[in-house]
Amino acid sequence: MGLLGAKSIILFILILAHGSEYSRTCKCDQQYFCNCSSNHLQQVPKVPANALGLDLSFNQIESININDLSPYSELKTLNLHKNELSFIHKEAFKSQRNLKVLDLSLNNLKELDSSWFHELKSLQHLNLVGNPYSTLGPASIFQSLVNLRTLQFGSPSLRVVHKNGLDGLTHLDEMTFIGSNLRSYENGSLKAARPIGLVSLSLQNLFQNDPELVSKVLQDVSHPETLLTIKDVTLRTNTSTEPFKAAKEGGTKSLSFQNVTTSDEAITSLLQVMDGSALSFLGLTDVHLFGQGWWQKASYTHYENLHTAYIRNLDIQGFFEFSSMIQLGFLLEHLHKVSVINGTVFVIPRQTTFLLRKLEYLDLSQNLLSDLTIEPSLFTGFGAYQNLNTLNVSQNILKSLGLMSRLVTNLKRLIYLDLSHNSFVSMPEKCSWPATLRFLNLSSTKLRTMTACLPSTLTVLDLSENDLMVFIQRFPQLTTLILTGNRFMKLPPGELFPRLRTLLIQRNALRMFNGSSLRRFKNLQYLEAGNNNFVCSCEFVSFFKQDVDRFITLRDGRCNYVCDTPFTLRGDAIESVRLSVFECYMIPAVSVLCSVIIILLGLTVVTCHKLHVIWYLQMTKAWIKAKRKPAVGRLAEELRYDAFVSYSQHDAEWVEEILVPELESSQPSFTLCLHKRDFRPGRWIVDNIIDSIEKSHRTLFVLSEHFVTSEWCRYELDFSHFRIVDEHNDSAVLVLLEPIKKETIPKRFCKLRKIMNSRTYLEWPEEEEKRGEFWSNLRAALQRDECTEDAS
Numbered sequence: 001m002g003l004l005g006a007k008s009i010i011l012f013i014l015i016l017a018h019g020s021e022y023s024r025t026c027k028c029d030q031q032y033f034c035n036c037s038s039n040h041l042q043q044v045p046k047v048p049a050n051a052l053g054l055d056l057s058f059n060q061i062e063s064i065n066i067n068d069l070s071p072y073s074e075l076k077t078l079n080l081h082k083n084e085l086s087f088i089h090k091e092a093f094k095s096q097r098n099l100k101v102l103d104l105s106l107n108n109l110k111e112l113d114s115s116w117f118h119e120l121k122s123l124q125h126l127n128l129v130g131n132p133y134s135t136l137g138p139a140s141i142f143q144s145l146v147n148l149r150t151l152q153f154g155s156p157s158l159r160v161v162h163k164n165g166l167d168g169l170t171h172l173d174e175m176t177f178i179g180s181n182l183r184s185y186e187n188g189s190l191k192a193a194r195p196i197g198l199v200s201l202s203l204q205n206l207f208q209n210d211p212e213l214v215s216k217v218l219q220d221v222s223h224p225e226t227l228l229t230i231k232d233v234t235l236r237t238n239t240s241t242e243p244f245k246a247a248k249e250g251g252t253k254s255l256s257f258q259n260v261t262t263s264d265e266a267i268t269s270l271l272q273v274m275d276g277s278a279l280s281f282l283g284l285t286d287v288h289l290f291g292q293g294w295w296q297k298a299s300y301t302h303y304e305n306l307h308t309a310y311i312r313n314l315d316i317q318g319f320f321e322f323s324s325m326i327q328l329g330f331l332l333e334h335l336h337k338v339s340v341i342n343g344t345v346f347v348i349p350r351q352t353t354f355l356l357r358k359l360e361y362l363d364l365s366q367n368l369l370s371d372l373t374i375e376p377s378l379f380t381g382f383g384a385y386q387n388l389n390t391l392n393v394s395q396n397i398l399k400s401l402g403l404m405s406r407l408v409t410n411l412k413r414l415i416y417l418d419l420s421h422n423s424f425v426s427m428p429e430k431c432s433w434p435a436t437l438r439f440l441n442l443s444s445t446k447l448r449t450m451t452a453c454l455p456s457t458l459t460v461l462d463l464s465e466n467d468l469m470v471f472i473q474r475f476p477q478l479t480t481l482i483l484t485g486n487r488f489m490k491l492p493p494g495e496l497f498p499r500l501r502t503l504l505i506q507r508n509a510l511r512m513f514n515g516s517s518l519r520r521f522k523n524l525q526y527l528e529a530g531n532n533n534f535v536c537s538c539e540f541v542s543f544f545k546q547d548v549d550r551f552i553t554l555r556d557g558r559c560n561y562v563c564d565t566p567f568t569l570r571g572d573a574i575e576s577v578r579l580s581v582f583e584c585y586m587i588p589a590v591s592v593l594c595s596v597i598i599i600l601l602g603l604t605v606v607t608c609h610k611l612h613v614i615w616y617l618q619m620t621k622a623w624i625k626a627k628r629k630p631a632v633g634r635l636a637e638e639l640r641y642d643a644f645v646s647y648s649q650h651d652a653e654w655v656e657e658i659l660v661p662e663l664e665s666s667q668p669s670f671t672l673c674l675h676k677r678d679f680r681p682g683r684w685i686v687d688n689i690i691d692s693i694e695k696s697h698r699t700l701f702v703l704s705e706h707f708v709t710s711e712w713c714r715y716e717l718d719f720s721h722f723r724i725v726d727e728h729n730d731s732a733v734l735v736l737l738e739p740i741k742k743e744t745i746p747k748r749f750c751k752l753r754k755i756m757n758s759r760t761y762l763e764w765p766e767e768e769e770k771r772g773e774f775w776s777n778l779r780a781a782l783q784r785d786e787c788t789e790d791a792s
Contacts (some may be wrong), residue, residue, distance in 0.1 A: 017387055022296050044068040053077040057103070063087040070095045071516040077101040081127070084108055084761040090115040098122055105152070106130035114141045114165075117747035121146060129178060137162025139191065147171055154178035154202075161189045173197045175221075179233070180204035195223040200209060202231040208239040214243035222250025224278060229256040235266040236290075248277040255284030256310075264291030271298035271331075279303065290317045295327045329355045334513040336387075337361035347373035353384040361390045365418070369396040380410040392418040394441070399423050401445075401453065405431035412436065420444050420462070427453040428754075442466070443482070464504070471496065483508065491529075494520025502526040506556065509533050512540040515667035518551040530560025536569050536577055544574050641673040643733065644696035644780050650678070651737060656733040662775055663782070672784055674701075685762050687697040697722075697731070698782050703761070733781045734761030 003368065026047055033053035036045055041059040049071045061083040069075070073095045077500075085107035092114055093099070100122055107606030109131040117123070120696040123145050129152045136158060142148065151169075152175045161179065163186055165627045168173070170193045175188060180203060190199075199221045206214050217474035222228060228247060229407050235241060250759070255274075267289075275298075276558070306511035309331070332338075332355040339361075347367035353376075356362075369377060374393070378385065379762050386450055390413050398404060401424040408414055409432045411630070416439040433455035440458050442464040454461065459477050471492035480502045483492070485638075488508040494500070518524065534540065544561065548554065563569040570576055608614055643663075649653050655674070663670040679688040693699055701707070762777055 010029055031706055032074075032083040037079075047072065050074050055079045056083065057081040059083050061085060062108075065088075065094045066091050066094075066625065068092065070240070072096075073098065075099055079103045080107065082106045086110070088113070088116055094117065094119050096120060101125045103127040104131070105709075109133060112141050113137050117142065117249075118144050120144070123148055125150040126152070129176065132157040134158060135160045135162070137164040137186070140165030141167070142166055143168045145169065150174045152176040155781045156180050158182060161182040161607040162186045166190060166192045169193055174199075176200040177216070177217075178202045181205065182206060182210075182213060182217075182506055184400045185213050187216055188220060190217060191220040195225040195227070195781045196221065198227045198229070200229040200231060202233075204232050206239070207235060207243060208235055208597050210534075211239060212701070215246045216241055218246035218479075219250060221250045222247045224253050225252040225255065226252065227254040228252050229258060229283075230260070231258045233257070233260055235260065235262040235270070238269040239265060241270040242272060244273045246277075248274050251278050253278050253305075254283075255279060256281070256285070257287065258285045260284065260286070261290075262293060264293055268298045271295075271301050275301040276304075277303075278305055280305045281308045282306060283312070284314065285312045286731040287311070287313070287316050289614050292318070293325070293327065296345050299327065299330050300756065301330060303331055304334055306331060309335055309337070310339045311343055312339070312341040314340065316344070326355070333358065335359060339363035344368055346370070348377040350381070352378050353379045354382050355375070356388075357383045358387060359385060360387050362388060363390075363392040364396070365392050366395040367393075368397060369393055371398060371400050373405060374398060378407045378411075381757070384602065385411055387413055389413050389436075390416040392416075394418045394701075395421040397422070399425070401426075401442075402428040402431060405433055405453070407475070408437075410432055417438060417441070427451045429453065433457070440615050475500075480504075491517045493522070497524075500524055502555075504528040505532075506560070507531045512537065513533045514540065514543050515547060515551060520550075524552055526555045528554070528556040529556075532560065532563075534563035534573060534574060535565050536563035536572075536579075538579050541574055541577050541579055546747065547648060549720075554660045570771065574582075639695060639697055640671070640696050641678075641696040642670040642698040643691070644673040645694045645700045645702065646707075648700035648704060648710045651702055651704050651705035654737060659702070661750055663779070664778065666775075670779070698733050699731050700733045700734050700735060700782070702737055703740060705740065707737075733778070735778065736761050736763045738764070746773070 001618055025041065026034045026036040026045055028034040028048060028051060030049050033055070034047040034051045035055045036059070037048070037055045038058040041056065041061055043061060044056065044064060052074055054072065054077065058081070061080065062085060063086070064080075064085065066089040069092060075096055076098055078096070078099060078101065081103045082105070086109065088104075088109070089659070090113060093102075097119055099120055102120070102123060102125070103121065105127045106129070108769055110133055111127075112128065112133050114130075117126075121144070124147055126142075126145065126148060132155065136153070137160075141164045146169070148169050149171050151166075151172060151174070151261065156178070158179050172192045172194075173196065175190070175192070175196050175198070176420075179185075179201075179202070182203070187267050201217065201221070203214055203217065215696075216440065218228075223482055229669055238429060244255075260395055260443075266696065277658060292737070326349065329352075332352065335356070337357055338356075338359060341363060342365075344367065345364055348364075364377075374396075379546065390410065391408065391414060393404075398419065399422070403421070404419060405428075405557045408417060411434050414437055417437060418441040420443040424442070425445065426449060429451050431453040435457060437455050437457055439460045440454065441462040442454075442460045447463065447466040447468060448644065450463075450468055450470065454473055454475075456473070456475055458475055459568060460480040460482075461475065461478060462482040463486065464482045468483070468486045469488060471483075471488075474496045476498055478497050478670050481492075481497065481500055482504045484504050486505075486508050488505060488509060489758060491503075491505065491510070491513050502522060503521070503526070506528050508529075510529060512535055537638045545659040558575045560572055561574045563577060564574050630762060645655060645659070656676075660674070664672060673692045675688070675692070678692065679685070680691075709737045762774060762781070765771055765774055
């Protein structure tokens with residue numbers, strides 16, 4: 001287990017062990033970050049001592065005392081934004097030697113004390129904006145923050161600024177200063193030890209009311225390596241632009257305005273003030289522009305170094321009275337990069353395009369360009385756009401992809417083309433494109449079908465957020481393909497993309513993918529296919545968990561791959577799915593189960609046949625039926641025979657020629673029942689046997705080796721045994737026709753063994769002189785009891 005994991009467990013245990021001690025309003029996670037925001041706290045709560053982050057924003061804390069933070073020496077982030085802080089003890093942050101981020105913005109601190117920061121040697125980001133302190137300095141407040149990189153300070157309450165130690169900060173990269181009501185500024189107060197990369201100034205009406213003070217500020221922050229941003233300002237007159245002379249003198253190359261209200265007169269004046277400067281970047285964001293577009297006074301200025309113009313969210317008041325931008329030709333002819341985003345641009349006149357010979361980058365996204373106005377806007381005559389390599393016309397109202405392909409064909413150096421968020425709906429069968437085109441974005445263009453229209457020279461193609469289902473075109477150079485948000489049910493054929501390395505196909509209708517489909521991509525390395533309708537079959541789950549990493553890297557994380565079907569697994573991460581053998585091999589399992597059942601049934605049938613189970617059941621049924629008959633009635637009415645003779649067919653000659661004549665012709669005579677003679681034709685043989693035995697006074701068994709091997713004899717013996725046991729009589733008479741050793745009698749003749757062990761039997765003598773005695777004994781054995789005779 002790693003050190004981080006061990007610390008997480010320790011933190012978790014500490015929270016559990018001391019849950020009552022720590023504030024219940026704070027939530028601490030395993031990254032040691034405790035969120036106590038928006039809980040109406042009035043003091044610093046207790047949290048685990050090894051917490052790394054503490055968010056106390058949007059509470060009602062009024063003070064931080066000397067010991068409030070001392071237990072939390074591991075803190076790296078402390079957020080006290082939007083509280084009611086009016087007091088911080090001088091040594092409140094003494095234990096925070098590891099603190100990197102401190103936010104004290106929007107509180108009630110009326111003074112800043114340098115002693116707060118003496119021990120914050122590791123601090124990199126400090127925000128003091130929005131506190132009502134009126135003076136900054138003259139003590140060196142920030143001098144001890146030797147590793148500070150980002151500083152935000154100032155407020156509408158700030159009136160006086162002295163030197164405060166910024167000149168000692170050697171790592172400062174970004175500074176935000178708010179001084180909209182500044183009255184006094186000491187030269188050098190905002191000048192750092194080295195040029196600051198980004199400086200943002202919010203001075204509002206000072207440009208109108210005190211341009212000289214603004215000039216002092218700009219003089220300290222202007223530098224060729226500094227991107228200077230002016231926020232929340234109104235520039236309506238020539239006077240308001242005078243402070244920018246300091247920016248020009250400071251060598252400012254990048255100047256940006258945000259949330260600015262201005263006029264064509266003020267912009268003209270600004271251009272005149274900055275004439276001949278090193279300005280290479282001019283940015284305008286959230287601009288409200290008044291006037292009619294008269295720039296003639298600035299037409300003789302020199303801006304050969306101005307290569308980039310960035311305009312976003314431009315609102316022109318009286319738009320339809322505004323003149324053509326052709327009067328800005330003195331600027332346009334030098335520009336290499338132009339962005340006009342969300343500026344209600346609906347056309348670029350041809351006269352204007354003539355000036356864009358040096359243009360390399362053009363972004364006209366979020367405007368009103370249509371099929372009717374795009375053609376003059378992209379007119380390439382007289383060398384216009386001859387160097388253009390990037391064109392972005394996304395989020396306009398274009399509808400014809402064929403028209404766009406024809407227009408950009410003349411852009412001989414075009415590499416990147418963004419046509420996204422238009423309404424093309426369909427593709428023509430054939431299109432023409434510049435041979436240099438490498439990147440094409442057609443995302444969110446409502447495309448439903450794909451043709452061979454797209455350029456085969458592409459290396460990156462974005463077709464996301466459309467309604468595509470199939471991919472048919474071959475792209476031999478393509479390395480990145482984005483198909484997110486379509487309706488693909490399977491991966492496109494890999495043979496179409498021999499060099500593809502990255503495929504994004506999230507939020508489609510993919511059911512699964514396997515090694516075979518991935519193997520068709522010769523060079524695929526990265527796949528993002530999460531959030532699809534995966535069928536969690538055994539094959540797919542097994543492949544995903546065990547083999548997918550051998551083919552590609554899933555860049556979007558395994559947690560995004562969840563089951564859609566079967567219903568019982570819907571929403572479960574594929575990684576956590578566990579399928580049983582029966583679920584995985586249902587057809588083989590059912591086949592095996594059915595086979596086993598059939599075999600068992602077969603064995604049961606064979607066993608029943610061999611053991612005559614059905615016969616026994618039927619015989620038992622018949623016996624039970626017979627048993628229920630009244631015994632008295634049976635003796636009085638049903639005894640028709642003196643004896644039922646049970647014998648083997650092999651002994652029929654002895655029975656029919658010797659036994660029957662001797663007993664039936666003797667005096668007194670005996671009535672014998674023979675199956676051959678007395679069984680009722682057409683009746684089930686078992687019923688005949690049971691009926692005959694029941695109607696006979698005795699059952700005479702003629703025993704021989706043949707008798708032992710006869711199944712029917714066995715049945716007759718079994719039923720006779722039932723009768724003996726049930727009626728407790730001596731109805732069985734045994735005649736041993738030939739010697740039989742008891743040991744040779746099969747075990748299945750268990751009834752015969754029992755009867756021979758418990759009853760006396762008569763042996764048929766071989767000697768003639770002994771046969772008289774045999775017949776006498778037999779007649780005596782068959783003789784009916786007197787009570788029976790009387791009953792008869």
